Amino acid sequence: MVMELQQYFTDVLIIGAGLAGLSAAVEAAGAGKRVMIACKGRVGRSGNTVITQNNMAVVWDALRTNDSIEGHIEDTLIGGGHLNDPDLVQVLAAEAAESIGWLMEHGVRFQRDKEDLLIKGSPGHTRFRIIRAVGVTKSNRTLGLALSVPLAEKAEALGAEFLERILIVSLLVEEGRVCGAIGLDRNKAGLSLICAGSVIIAGGGAGGLFQLSTNVPDVCGDSYALGYQAGAAVRDLEFIQFHPAVTVSTPRLVFSTSPFADGAVFRNRHGEAYMKRYSPQGDMATRDIMARANFKEIAEDRGTEGGGVIADFSAVPAEVMTRNYPDICGALQGSTMIEVAPAQHFMNGGIAMDSECRSSIPGLWVCGEAAGGLHGANRLAGNALTEAAVFGRRAGRLAANGCKQSRSVWSVSLIENYLKERYGRWADLGISADLTPTNSWSELKQELKQCMSLYAGVVRTEKGLGKAKGNLLSISDRLTNWPFKSYGDLLRYCELKMMLLAANLIINACLKRPVSMGSHYRED
Structure with missing residues (x-):
């Protein structure tokens, strides 16, 4: 088979088109660089960002919430077992408010409490610092479009090119530096060769490796494989967050753990509120403890007939549920209880990065869930999307500054030999x-x-x-x-x-x- 070869040249290539990749694209294009975004689906309308619950952690109004950047740092380090890179945690907490303001400037809207943002609590955070984006869809499964669509429109307006329906199968490495990528077209038999001055991996985590996950199916570890294959170091991949509260019935919905700060509790089939047996914090424990507790209750035959446990929202005031958690109210359909179970949710580790989003190999930057180092042993709720915005912006700016253009000539046969080294059986003849x-x-x-x-x-x-x-x-x-x-x-x-x-x-x-x-x- 002769495959069609499409060759592209750009300053900054971004692999992935969720919040992290789009934030990077807007910043890099805004710096005057040619930007290309490559993704498996449609830019701004595919990937995990689209199905998030839009919760972001930020010290927004320290006086009103009795909060501080130092408090956010301390909570994040405690939650991560102090395995976090403290420089990354400092950047997250210090730049979160600026990045939220930046999102607002680009059309992202957030829940309001009269004239200010509505700020909620969440397990693991010692202060109320969770805000939530709202916007463009009524479906609980696509709330994240409120984040991705405005940024995709902004990136396109700034001249970013979209290379959609492409499976990136290898990074290009010349003389020890990443200088582009090779992709397979998902619409027709064809190779795409993208030569770039710098490359950013923002392709998300690895939920597709597990049977039950909150992720979209095609987020399945590509980021880590591509980076490692090119020579980049990875870290903390053993730390996988399992969300404790995913509905057992279909469609499966991911419930925010924020209502547990307002009185919600987990119960087993005997009606026992059991979390105090697993943590002194009870139902305000971090997600890893919640997930293990729920797993144990189910495994030791104290779960429901449907294979879950009960999330009981009856102690949360009705006006709080209606105002703060309309999506959960919709799923409850008038009830106050629903069956949930743990599911793979988030990769706390990834390609190792420093505070400038650089990987260990020149020419390659990383951000979002593809990156490792920020969360340590466990991630606090709301930190993921904040991370995507803060470090996506950083990666875009710094990769734009670090471009070193390569215009090597690659033939189809040369590309196929290159890929054969990485994939063994490549495109068998015939x-x-x-x-x-x-x-x-x-x-x-x-x-x-x-x-x-x-x-x-x-x-x-x-x-x-x-x-x-x-x-x-x-x-x-x-x-x-x-x-x-x-x-x-x-x-x-x-x-x-x-x-x-x-x-x-x-x-x-x-x-x-x-x-x-x-x-x-x-x-x-």
């Missing part, structure tokens, strides 16, 4: 240009998800992690010999190769930390 896969790849993908959910889930053991290593090796061996006849097969082959690499990085990180800490819980 495959068709058909986008439809000729064989079912779901079998291997489901085995991988089952393996990760079973052995790298809420509770881990050395024995289980060893089994995971063996299972992933078996899947890899079978993938090497899996039938491979069409371009659609090639797309899925590359996706699974990156998933396997990311999964192995996570399992190795879990094995290297034999003690329990934060969101990494070793039962042994």
Whole structure:
């Protein structure tokens, strides 16, 4: 098969088009640089940002909330078991308010309390510092469009180019510096070569590696695989946050933990409010403790028939529920209780970055959930979207300043040889240009998800992690010999190769930390 080659040149290439990537794009384009955003779906309308609950942590009005930047720093460090990079935590807390103001300037609206922002509490935060974006949709599943759409429109107005429906399969590295990327077109059989002066990875986390996750399905570890494959260091990948309160019934909804600051409690099927057995903070414990408690209640047969526990909102005043949590009210449909269970939610680790968003390899910057170092062993609610805005903006500015343009000439054969080094079986001769896969790849993908959910889930053991290593090796061996006849097969082959690499990085990180800490819980 002869694949069409599209070649692009830009100053800054951004991989990922959620809040972090779009913040980077607006800043880099605003600095006068040519910017290209590459993503698997549509810019501003795909990825995890779209389905977030829009909660952001910020010291907005210190006098009104009796808060301080130092308090935000301390809470974040305590929540992360002091494994956080303190320089990153300082940047997050100090620049959060400026970034919220920047979002407002670009059309993002937030919940109001009369003339000021509505500020709420959340477990792990010792002061009320959670605000929430509102806006462009009535669906609880696409609330994040309130963040992504205004920034996508701004980036486009500033001249950023959108390269949509592209699966980035490798970064380009020349003389030890990242200088672009190679992608596969998801609409037709074709290669995209993007030469860039600097590259930013903002492609999110790895929820797609697990059976039950709050993430969109195609966020499946690409960021970590691409960075590691290029030579970038990764860190803290054993620390995976499992959200304690995801509805058991479909459509699955992620409930904010903020109502627990207003009186909500978890109950088992016997009606017992059990959180005090797991933490002195009770229902104000951090999410990792909540998730383990819920997991234990279910595993020890105190859960509901539906395989969950009960989130009970009856103690929260009705006017508070209506004003602060309209999405939860909608899901409750007049009730005050609903079944929930833990689900993979957020990767606390990722590609290691410094306070200037640089990875360990020149030419590569990173931001958002793709990055590691800020959260340490556990993330506090609201810090993720604030991180995306604060460090997305930083990455955009600094990558724009650090451009070193490369205009190497790459032929199709040279690209294919380059990819063969990374993927082994590349485009076997004779495959068709058909986008439809000729064989079912779901079998291997489901085995991988089952393996990760079973052995790298809420509770881990050395024995289980060893089994995971063996299972992933078996899947890899079978993938090497899996039938491979069409371009659609090639797309899925590359996706699974990156998933396997990311999964192995996570399992190795879990094995290297034999003690329990934060969101990494070793039962042994």
